[in-house]
Amino acid sequence: MAYRHIDVxxxxxxxxxxxxxxxxxxxxxxxxxxxxxxxFLRHQVVFxxxxxxxxxxxxxxxxxxxxxxxxxxxxxxxxxxxEIFVIHTHKDSKIANGNGWHTDVSCDDEPPLGTxxxxxxxxxxxxxxxxxxxxxxxxxxxAPMQAFLETLTARHExxxxxxxxxxxxNVDDTGKVYPETSHPVCRTHPETGRRALYVNRAFTTRIxxxxxxxxxxxxxxxxxxxxxxxFQVRFKWEVNDMAFWDNRCLQHHAMWDxxxxxxxxxxxxxxxxxxxxxxxxxxxAAAE
Ligand code: SIN
Numbered sequence: 001m002a003y004r005h006i007d008v009x010x011x012x013x014x015x016x017x018x019x020x021x022x023x024x025x026x027x028x029x030x031x032x033x034x035x036x037x038x039x040f041l042r043h044q045v046v047f048x049x050x051x052x053x054x055x056x057x058x059x060x061x062x063x064x065x066x067x068x069x070x071x072x073x074x075x076x077x078x079x080x081x082x083e084i085f086v087i088h089t090h091k092d093s094k095i096a097n098g099n100g101w102h103t104d105v106s107c108d109d110e111p112p113l114g115t116x117x118x119x120x121x122x123x124x125x126x127x128x129x130x131x132x133x134x135x136x137x138x139x140x141x142x143a144p145m146q147a148f149l150e151t152l153t154a155r156h157e158x159x160x161x162x163x164x165x166x167x168x169x170n171v172d173d174t175g176k177v178y179p180e181t182s183h184p185v186c187r188t189h190p191e192t193g194r195r196a197l198y199v200n201r202a203f204t205t206r207i208x209x210x211x212x213x214x215x216x217x218x219x220x221x222x223x224x225x226x227x228x229x230x231f232q233v234r235f236k237w238e239v240n241d242m243a244f245w246d247n248r249c250l251q252h253h254a255m256w257d258x259x260x261x262x263x264x265x266x267x268x269x270x271x272x273x274x275x276x277x278x279x280x281x282x283x284x285a286a287a288e
Contacts, residue, residue, distance in 0.1 A: 001042065005032040008039050008046075015133035015250070016233030017043035024051055024242055025058050033065055040114070041192055045131045045233070045245035045252075053120050053240050056084050056266065063116050063268040070112040070269040072105065073179055074162035076169040078266070085267040087117065091260035094168050098254035101132070101227055102202035104247045104269060107158035107179045111247060113272035118242040119265035123258035129235050130253045131245060134196035136231040138186060141197075149197075150277060152185040152210075154219075156203040182208060185222075187275040189248050193283065196249040197226060198275055226251060248272060 007020040017039055022028060028036065040046050054062070060083060063069060069083045075097070078084040089096040105111050119127075138146070157180040163173060185207065187198040199207075201223045207215040235243065245252060247269075278286075 001038060003035045003039070005029075006035045006039065008043075010043065011235075012233045014136040014231050014233070015044050015131055016047070016235065017045075018047045018049050020049050022048065024048055024062050025054055027061065028065070037066075040244060040246060044133055044135070044250050045235075045243060047235055048242040048244070049238070051118070051240045051242050054118055054242070054266075056081055059084070059116065059118060059266055059268055063270055066270045067113060068271045070105070070108075070271040072269065073108070073158065074166060074171065074173065074176075076166050076171050083268055085269070086264070087119070087267050088169075088262075088264045089256065089259075090262040090264075092168070093259075095165060096254065096256035096263075098129070098252065099256040100202055101200060101223070101251050101253045103198070103200045103251050105158075105179075106183065106198070106200060106203045106247075107156045107181060109179070109181045110274050111272050112269035113248060114244055114246050115267060115269045116242060116244045117265055117267040118240060119237050119263065120240065121262055121264040122237055122239055123261035123263055126255060126258035126261075127237060127263045128255050129237070129243065130255070131233050131235065132226055132228075132231045132251045132253075134198065134226065134231075134249050134251060135189075135194050137226040137228075138195050138197045140228075140231070141225070146186070149185045150279075153182045153208045154185050154199050154204050155182055155206050155208060156180060157205045158203060160205075161202060183275045184277040186277055187248065188278040188283070190273055192249075193278075194249065195277075197222065199223070200226075200251050248275070
């Protein structure tokens with residue numbers, strides 16, 4: 001696709017592109033926004049380069065162009081701004097957010113469509129984020145395996161992740177009930193119509209309808225499958241870069257290899273819809 005208003009540099013054949021030529025502090029004209037949206041849908045994660053730090057209002061305004069906002073069920077947010085999740089790791093941190101392969105908040109009935117993260121402070125080295133295309137992971141499976149997975153749903157839970165996780169950041173979760181839900185193992189992307197594998201190491205706890213050992217073996221196979229380098233891009237941040245990733249077809253992993261240094265930024269997530277799978281015959285009929 002030719003872009004007239006933005007400069008798009010593809011990073012790998014499977015996933016990821018850098019975007020230059022937009023200043024995210026300003027409202028984007030519709031024709032520019034349309035190209036940004038196309039690049040996002042095509043590359044699954046886009047990195048806006050050469051940015052200034054956005055104010056919370058500017059970041060929220062840009063995120064809202066893609067839809068209503070999603071509120072994180074557990075994480076610490078900016079004072080008075082529940083829609084701004086403060087990503088912050090330093091020498092006293094006990095955990096680093098996203099330090100393992102996952103899809104954001106897949107334990108929600110309607111998990112976030114996408115996540116927008118701007119980093120304002122970076123360590124001297126490290127702190128990269130890796131992204132893996134779940135379209136590519138799905139496409140690489142054999143037809144018989146795909147046919148089997150299409151019949152399955154999986155449980156996604158969060159109690160084991162979120163309980164007490166942010167206690168060192170003054171989040172008291174006494175009495176809080178954390179979300180859990182079921183989703184298809186393969187989902188149809190609501191905008192591109194492509195199929196993506198939708199299980200992740202962090203939240204997916206079991207495949208429904210299988211025995212415990214069967215579920216464990218299948219999930220282990222899928223977790224290892226999706227983590228192959230050929231599906232990935234590794235992003236090296238510069239200060240004020242803004243990443244925007246599509247949780248409907250991606251997993252990511254934020255490396256915590258920079259302790260005791262500090263890494264900090266603001267994350268906003270956009271509300272998604274309930275994952276579904278369009279059966280192949282229905283997809284084919286719709287395409288005719
Ligand atoms: C996250 O999973 O949202 C964190 C990503 C990052 O810090 O790079």
